[in-house]
Amino acid sequence: MAIPSHRSSAIQDTLLRCRRQFLAVGLFSLCVNVLMLTSSLYMMQVYDRVLASGSTETLVLLTVIALGALGVMAALDAVRSRVLGRLGTWFEAHLAPEALSRGLEAALSDLPYRAEALRDLGLIRTCLTGPGMLALFDAPWVPVYIAAIYLIHPMLGHVAVAGALLLFALARLNEALTQRQIRTAGERAMAAARTAEALMRNAEVIDAMGLHNSLTAHWQQQNHQALRLQEQAVERGSLISAITKAVRQALQMAALAVGAALVIQHEATAGVMIGASIILSRALAPVEMAIGSWRNLVQSREAARRLNALFDRSRIRPETLALPKPRGHLSVEGLVYAPSPTAPLLLRGVSFTVQPGEALAVLGPSGAGKSSLARLLIGTRRPRAGCVRLDGADVANWERGEFGQHVGYLPQEVALFDGTVAENIARLGAASAAEIVDAAQIAGAHELILRLPQGYETRVGEQGGLLSGGQRQRIGLARALLRRPRLIVLDEPNANLDAEGEAALNQAIAAMKRTASLRPTAGAAGPQIAQIVQPLSQE
Ligand SMILES: Nc1ncnc2c1ncn2[C@@H]1O[C@H](COP(=O)(O)OP(=O)(O)OP(=O)(O)O)[C@@H](O)[C@H]1O
Ligand SMILES: [Mg+2]
Numbered sequence: 001m002a003i004p005s006h007r008s009s010a011i012q013d014t015l016l017r018c019r020r021q022f023l024a025v026g027l028f029s030l031c032v033n034v035l036m037l038t039s040s041l042y043m044m045q046v047y048d049r050v051l052a053s054g055s056t057e058t059l060v061l062l063t064v065i066a067l068g069a070l071g072v073m074a075a076l077d078a079v080r081s082r083v084l085g086r087l088g089t090w091f092e093a094h095l096a097p098e099a100l101s102r103g104l105e106a107a108l109s110d111l112p113y114r115a116e117a118l119r120d121l122g123l124i125r126t127c128l129t130g131p132g133m134l135a136l137f138d139a140p141w142v143p144v145y146i147a148a149i150y151l152i153h154p155m156l157g158h159v160a161v162a163g164a165l166l167l168f169a170l171a172r173l174n175e176a177l178t179q180r181q182i183r184t185a186g187e188r189a190m191a192a193a194r195t196a197e198a199l200m201r202n203a204e205v206i207d208a209m210g211l212h213n214s215l216t217a218h219w220q221q222q223n224h225q226a227l228r229l230q231e232q233a234v235e236r237g238s239l240i241s242a243i244t245k246a247v248r249q250a251l252q253m254a255a256l257a258v259g260a261a262l263v264i265q266h267e268a269t270a271g272v273m274i275g276a277s278i279i280l281s282r283a284l285a286p287v288e289m290a291i292g293s294w295r296n297l298v299q300s301r302e303a304a305r306r307l308n309a310l311f312d313r314s315r316i317r318p319e320t321l322a323l324p325k326p327r328g329h330l331s332v333e334g335l336v337y338a339p340s341p342t343a344p345l346l347l348r349g350v351s352f353t354v355q356p357g358e359a360l361a362v363l364g365p366s367g368a369g370k371s372s373l374a375r376l377l378i379g380t381r382r383p384r385a386g387c388v389r390l391d392g393a394d395v396a397n398w399e400r401g402e403f404g405q406h407v408g409y410l411p412q413e414v415a416l417f418d419g420t421v422a423e424n425i426a427r428l429g430a431a432s433a434a435e436i437v438d439a440a441q442i443a444g445a446h447e448l449i450l451r452l453p454q455g456y457e458t459r460v461g462e463q464g465g466l467l468s469g470g471q472r473q474r475i476g477l478a479r480a481l482l483r484r485p486r487l488i489v490l491d492e493p494n495a496n497l498d499a500e501g502e503a504a505l506n507q508a509i510a511a512m513k514r515t516a517s518l519r520p521t522a523g524a525a526g527p528q529i530a531q532i533v534q535p536l537s538q539e
Contacts, residue, residue: 047271120303127300132293145283188226334386408480416464444504
């Protein structure tokens with residue numbers, strides 16, 4: 001991936017890579033802003049020249065020039081929005097894979113900010129392509145417009161400066177009044193969304209035991225807090241927005257009034273009066289627009305802060321060199337493990353070895369740490385001390401894409417991917433039909449799969465929810481056995497199985513034994529088994 005892990009501003013750095021596009025948008029903005037003066041200049045000319053001279057030709061010529069300028073302005077405006085739109089798409093597409101993989105790492109480390117990272121990326125993209133961003137590009141031209149007004153008449157210039165200062169003060173006030181609310185509301189909304197997701201996963205239990213009301217109340221409390229804070233921010237923001245609009249109109253009137261006074265004193269013409277007032281309103285429009293979309297700007301700044309913190313975390317695995325295919329010597333050396341930094345030790349000095357062709361069954365009561373041991377064996381969790389080595393290499397540091405080719409894992413709670421049975425056994429990758437059927441046959445799941453409505457093409461639904469627990473487990477076993485990996489870790493593979501399923505499992509182990517001269521597993525019965533099956537090297 002192109003994004004190193006040590007920086008603290010991945011978002012800013014990625015945006016910096018688009019500096020040429022931003023520069024282009026800035027240049028287009030320059031032209032658009034100059035061309036925006038068209039209507040005021042046109043008005044001034046019509047008032048002062050056409051009306052004074054009574055020349056229709058001048059009027060026609062002016063109108064043609066002004067319309068041409070407006071056409072060019074519209075085209076440039078469209079182009080700059082388009083550039084920003086594409087930039088936003090590139091930005092999101094560029095960072096999304098990294099955000100997803102960081103989210104997965106957060107999930108593995110039991111940290112809360114996971115899929116939210118993708119939502120935050122979307123938020124930043126929307127902001128990049130929205131009106132707030134264009135306002136930011138237009139803002140640098142405020143002083144230029146004001147200078148133009150000074151050139152028309154210093155008195156009008158003073159009005160413009162006073163107006164700009166007033167509006168900037170309102171923008172600052174807006175920031176001060178809403179920033180905290182927007183930030184906290186974002187955090188609360190995320191917590192509420194997480195609660196809602198957890199509720200969805202437990203829909204059955206909630207329905208069966210009538211937990212709907214109490215759990216909804218819990219969620220609603222969180223959501224309500226978020227909504228209240230958001231409402232507060234919106235109320236304050238819209239109050240300031242309303243004041244801003246009124247102030248801008250008042251300033252335009254003030255410019256007209258001052259202009260009129262100048263006309264009366266013969267210091268300016270009527271055209272100048274109207275032109276200056278229009279330029280002024282144009283000059284202050286970006287400030288008003290920025291205040292209007294302030295919430296988006298702050299929200300995406302917060303999103304960038306959260307994403308930077310996520311990207312800033314150290315990777316759970318260092319980048320390592322490619323290793324040759326292991327023969328299958330598993331050695332567990334003095335494992336000490338606690339599931340969380342604050343939890344008491346679960347494993348204290350566990351050591352054993354499994355040779356190629358050996359099978360090992362681990363037995364123990366609930367909560368003994370069997371599943372935890374299985375996760376350590378496949379390197380998904382890291383021990384406090386000691387290590388698990390496959391052919392001498394630490395499994396926790398093994399590059400995942402490669403390690404996965406040599407390993408089969410069946411978790412205790414089998415959740416399949418939303419796809420067909422064949423896609424699941426193929427681990428969503430490119431496996432041949434022969435390899436898929438081979439894995440299913442060793443797992444003793446081939447007949448079971450053929451009995452499904454569309455056989456191997458049957459869709460399993462989200463998490464495999466369209467299948468029974470036993471069917472899921474047997475297809476999960478086939479997925480673990482794809483291409484006969486060197487290390488197979490099965491966590492309670494018989495938990496959901498009927499007699500036929502148990503027989504199929506035992507046959508699967510026997511079949512693996514035949515193909516890899518396995519020793520039979522010890523005590524492969526009973527529900528509390530974390531089973532580690534280790535086929536013989538096929539070299
Ligand atoms: N992510 C975690 N954070 C904190 N504690 C955890 C975590 N995962 C597991 N534990 C704790 O570790 C202990 C062992 O859990 P584990 O799942 O390894 O047990 P097990 O032997 O597989 O049990 P079972 O037979 O019920 O599946 C439990 O007490 C559990 O509460
Ligand atoms: Mg377990």
